[in-house]
Amino acid sequence: MSALQQRVPDTPVFDLAPWMQPQMLRVEQALSRWVAADAPAGLGEAMRYAVLDGGKRLRPLLVLAARDAVAPTDGAVRSAALDDAALRAACAVELIHAYSLVHDDMPCMDNDVLRRGKPTVHVQFGEARALLAGDALQALAFELLTPDDPAVSAPVQARLCRLLAHAAGSVGMAGGQAIDLASVGLALDEAQLRQMHRLKTGALLQGSVMMGAACGQADALALAALQDYGAALGLAFQVVDDILDVTADSVTLGKTAGKDAADHKPTYVSLMGLARAQAYAGQLHQQAHAALRASGLQQQGALAALADMVVQRSS
Amino acid sequence: MSALQQRVPDTPVFDLAPWMQPQMLRVEQALSRWVAADAPAGLGEAMRYAVLDGGKRLRPLLVLAARDAVAPTDGAVRSAALDDAALRAACAVELIHAYSLVHDDMPCMDNDVLRRGKPTVHVQFGEARALLAGDALQALAFELLTPDDPAVSAPVQARLCRLLAHAAGSVGMAGGQAIDLASVGLALDEAQLRQMHRLKTGALLQGSVMMGAACGQADALALAALQDYGAALGLAFQVVDDILDVTADSVTLGKTAGKDAADHKPTYVSLMGLARAQAYAGQLHQQAHAALRASGLQQQGALAALADMVVQRSS
Numbered sequence: 001m002s003a004l005q006q007r008v009p010d011t012p013v014f015d016l017a018p019w020m021q022p023q024m025l026r027v028e029q030a031l032s033r034w035v036a037a038d039a040p041a042g043l044g045e046a047m048r049y050a051v052l053d054g055g056k057r058l059r060p061l062l063v064l065a066a067r068d069a070v071a072p073t074d075g076a077v078r079s080a081a082l083d084d085a086a087l088r089a090a091c092a093v094e095l096i097h098a099y100s101l102v103h104d105d106m107p108c109m110d111n112d113v114l115r116r117g118k119p120t121v122h123v124q125f126g127e128a129r130a131l132l133a134g135d136a137l138q139a140l141a142f143e144l145l146t147p148d149d150p151a152v153s154a155p156v157q158a159r160l161c162r163l164l165a166h167a168a169g170s171v172g173m174a175g176g177q178a179i180d181l182a183s184v185g186l187a188l189d190e191a192q193l194r195q196m197h198r199l200k201t202g203a204l205l206q207g208s209v210m211m212g213a214a215c216g217q218a219d220a221l222a223l224a225a226l227q228d229y230g231a232a233l234g235l236a237f238q239v240v241d242d243i244l245d246v247t248a249d250s251v252t253l254g255k256t257a258g259k260d261a262a263d264h265k266p267t268y269v270s271l272m273g274l275a276r277a278q279a280y281a282g283q284l285h286q287q288a289h290a291a292l293r294a295s296g297l298q299q300q301g302a303l304a305a306l307a308d309m310v311v312q313r314s315s
Numbered sequence: 316m317s318a319l320q321q322r323v324p325d326t327p328v329f330d331l332a333p334w335m336q337p338q339m340l341r342v343e344q345a346l347s348r349w350v351a352a353d354a355p356a357g358l359g360e361a362m363r364y365a366v367l368d369g370g371k372r373l374r375p376l377l378v379l380a381a382r383d384a385v386a387p388t389d390g391a392v393r394s395a396a397l398d399d400a401a402l403r404a405a406c407a408v409e410l411i412h413a414y415s416l417v418h419d420d421m422p423c424m425d426n427d428v429l430r431r432g433k434p435t436v437h438v439q440f441g442e443a444r445a446l447l448a449g450d451a452l453q454a455l456a457f458e459l460l461t462p463d464d465p466a467v468s469a470p471v472q473a474r475l476c477r478l479l480a481h482a483a484g485s486v487g488m489a490g491g492q493a494i495d496l497a498s499v500g501l502a503l504d505e506a507q508l509r510q511m512h513r514l515k516t517g518a519l520l521q522g523s524v525m526m527g528a529a530c531g532q533a534d535a536l537a538l539a540a541l542q543d544y545g546a547a548l549g550l551a552f553q554v555v556d557d558i559l560d561v562t563a564d565s566v567t568l569g570k571t572a573g574k575d576a577a578d579h580k581p582t583y584v585s586l587m588g589l590a591r592a593q594a595y596a597g598q599l600h601q602q603a604h605a606a607l608r609a610s611g612l613q614q615q616g617a618l619a620a621l622a623d624m625v626v627q628r629s630s
Contacts, residue, residue, distance in 0.1 A: 039485035040514070043493035047485065103450060106423075108442035127423035128496050131446070132489050135418060135453065139484035142457050146477035157473035162461035169454035170354035170362065174447050178358035181443050199355070 014301030016309060020061060027060045028052070030091050034144055039136065046125040046133035047140070051098045054116035058237075058310065059097050059208040060090035065302035066212025066226060069295070081151040086215040088152070089160050092141040093208045096168050099137035100204075102130050104177065112259070138168070159214045167207030176200025180265070188266040194235065201241075202234030209233075209303075218297070225295030229288050229303065236284035237310050242267035243277055248315060285311040329616030331624060335376060342375045343367070345406050349459055354451065361440040361448035362455070366413045369431035373552075373625070374412050374523040375405035380617035381527025381541060384610070396466040401530040403467070404475050407456040408523045411483045414452035415519075417445050419492065427574070453483070474529045482522025491515025495580070503581040509550065516556075517549030524548075524618075533612070540610030544603050544618065551599035552625050557582035558592055563630060600626040 035051050037044040067086040105112040105120040106127060113123050122130035145160045166172055176199030183196065209230035213223060245260045246269050260267050268277040288307040292300045350366050352359040382401040420427040420435040421442060428438050437445035460475045481487055491514030498511065524545035528538060560575045561584050575582045583592040603622040607615045 036485075039493070040490045041493040041497040043485050043490055100450075103446055106446065108421075108446060129493065131418055131421065131423060132493050132496070134450070135415075135483075136485040136489035136493075138450065138453050139480050139487075139489060141480075142476050143480035143484055146473050146480065148477060154469040154473040157476070158461050158469040161457050161472070161476045162463060165454050165456075165458035165461065168450075169458055170351075170358050170451040172454075174451035174454060175355045175358055178354070178356035178444065178447050178451075181447070182356040 014305045016302065016305035019065075019302050019305075023061060023064050024057055026087060027057055027064075027090050027094070030087050031094065034091055035095070035137075035140065042125065042129060043132055043136060046121055046129045047137055049118075049124060050102050050121050050133055050137065051095065054118065055094070055098070056313075057094060058306070059093040059204060061306055062205065062208040062230075062233075062303075063090040063093060063212040063215075065306055066209045067215045068212075068302050069226075069297045069300050070213050070216030070218040070222065071299065072217065081153065082156070082215045085152045085156050085160065086212060088144045088147070089164075089208075089211040089215060092144045092160070092164055093204060093211065095137045095141040095144070096164065096173070097204060099134040099141075100168075100173055100177070102134040102137070106130060109177075109181070110259075110263075141168075156214060160211055163207050163211050163214060167203045172199055172203035172207070173201075176203065183266060185264045186266065188271070190271055193266055193268065193271060197235060197238040198231070201238045202231060205234035205237060206230030222295045222297050225291045225297075228291035229295070229307070232284045232287035232291060233307050233310055236281050236288065236307070239268045239277055239281040239284065240311055240313065242269045243274065243281065244313075244315065245269070246274065281311055329620045331617065331620035334617050334620075338376060338379050339372055341402060342372055342379075342405050342409070345402050346409065349406055350410070350452075350455065357440065357444060358447055358451060361436055361444050362452055364433075364439060365417050365436050365448055365452065366410065369433065370409070370413070371628075372409060373621070374408040374519060376621055377520065377523040377545075377548075377618075378405040378408060378527040378530075380621055381524045382530045383527075383617050384541075384612045384615050385528050385531030385533040385537065386614065387532065396468065397471070397530045400467045400471050400475065401527060403459045403462070404479075404523075404526040404530060407459045407475070407479055408519060408526065410452045410456040410459070411479065411488070412519060414449040414456075415483075415488055415492070417449040417452070421445060424492075424496070425574075425578075456483075471529060475526055478522050478526050478529060482518045487514055487518035487522070488516075491518065498581060500579045501581065503586070505586055508581055508583065508586060512550060512553040513546070516553045517546060520549035520552060521545030537610045537612050540606050540612075543606035544610070544622070547599045547602035547606060548622050548625055551596050551603065551622070554583045554592055554596040554599065555626055555628065557584045558589065558596065559628075559630065560584070561589065596626055 031051055035048050037048055039047060064086055067082070101115060102121045104110050105115055106122050113120055121133060125133070141164060142161055145164065146157045168174065176196055179196040180200055183192070188196070206227065209226050210223070213226050218226065242260065245267065268280065272280065285307060289304060292304055346366055350363050352363055354362060379401055382397070416430060417436045419425050420430055421437050428435055436448060440448070456479060457476055460479065461472045483489065491511055494511040495515055498507070503511070521542065524541050525538070528541050533541070557575065560582065583595065587595065600622060604619060607619055
């Protein structure tokens, strides 16, 4: 059962599957090529295990959908270089996401043993190699963004690095994880919970959208609207995650269900109750669509459909 | 007592202290400004603890010395933007170095409790916060390199990120740490030991030199010579480290002496004996100077003096 079944009637119809399947294939092939097994002493093997054959690839899809939204529609030839930049950006955000999961699962953090239906990296390869694999994945993300290739312009390379570093760092994902860590067993209010998730999950989801936009042409109005879309989608993602943690089972989720409650972590469900959390997810869903409409961008179908997917997913 | 007292008679005299002191001050002030305490939930505090008030700052000094070596000498005005880029690069390499120490000291890695004469970060702040502080320091390094400021040109920003990501990643520092981890208790031969250190310590030291060079103008010959200088200096640094581990005490080192032997880690001293390791350090020292002479660069005094300092240090 999906977390929330909801229609957004004034969104143009966009069939996500035919768009998504080739994009997923491109991302999987690129990740498999770029996350090389040849790193020494089993490090490459642990890095590939952490990244390949699993995950919904939501962040890469957001990059590529945002890139589509800002791509020229007036008959101008799409730039192969900017397509390459977008693919690199898509893989880089996924590497950051994958490294954060590896470190987050470690015994000193969430101490989780199951991820994407498989043993977590430290269970499979030991804690030390998991730590190093995460570290190396973060470095690789920035290496992917800065190829020694003039075809991907230096301003785009620099901008992608800036957006990703900011989204991943101490006032982004890592900062959100620190708040999460410090808030176990505490009674956060809704504003504090929102701030935690804005950083922990929202920053990288929003960053994915903005990195996709950086691979094309968008005016200030469109960029601001995409920021709003990314913020609403990022928060919706987390609210739905909290809902699924109580409504889904471990097999469906591919990770341990009910863990937040067992760990006494504050969630939207524990704070609002299930019904209000579901209504809040619906409201954020509407906000994401409203931001897209305000953007004035022509090819917003994939972004709109991804917002639907985030809210309507069952795992 | 220094690890090796040695003169290199044909090197021009350069008084390191008057050059080094203002550079150190600039780096300390910049680190203090850029590693903000305002990251949430104590994360900023742990990051500052890991970075400030300690360390020899060898890597930042190498960046700034290399930048000096390639700076224009023909009366052209030094570019303030490239000086800013060099300072950012200097701080970024130090952040990568600092994060690697934080993670390396953790219980699942070297399990060390003393660093720079202070309790290690996980002892002071707990393992989870140490893990996150290291992660956030790596992200901050790339954020520093990519300011939203057209004064630091995008090609320089992109090139600095590329060099740093490569030096820090799976075929650089993190890869070397993985070899180190896998080699405890094994009988490495000299070639394997050299390969481990080339990656673990050498890559970031060499990367520091090349990042400094990227902030100025150097032809292909000079760049190749600086690569050689960085490689020789990087290896010399590690050989001397191994020598000091058996000849110095913990108070002088600011970390636990004799730990490599106690942990049954292969070192140059365990492999070659003390006398041959000292001779090897001397040989690498000569190679570093020879590379500088071959570079044709005019202002190589600071780089030469830093090579002397690396080999002659007592801690």
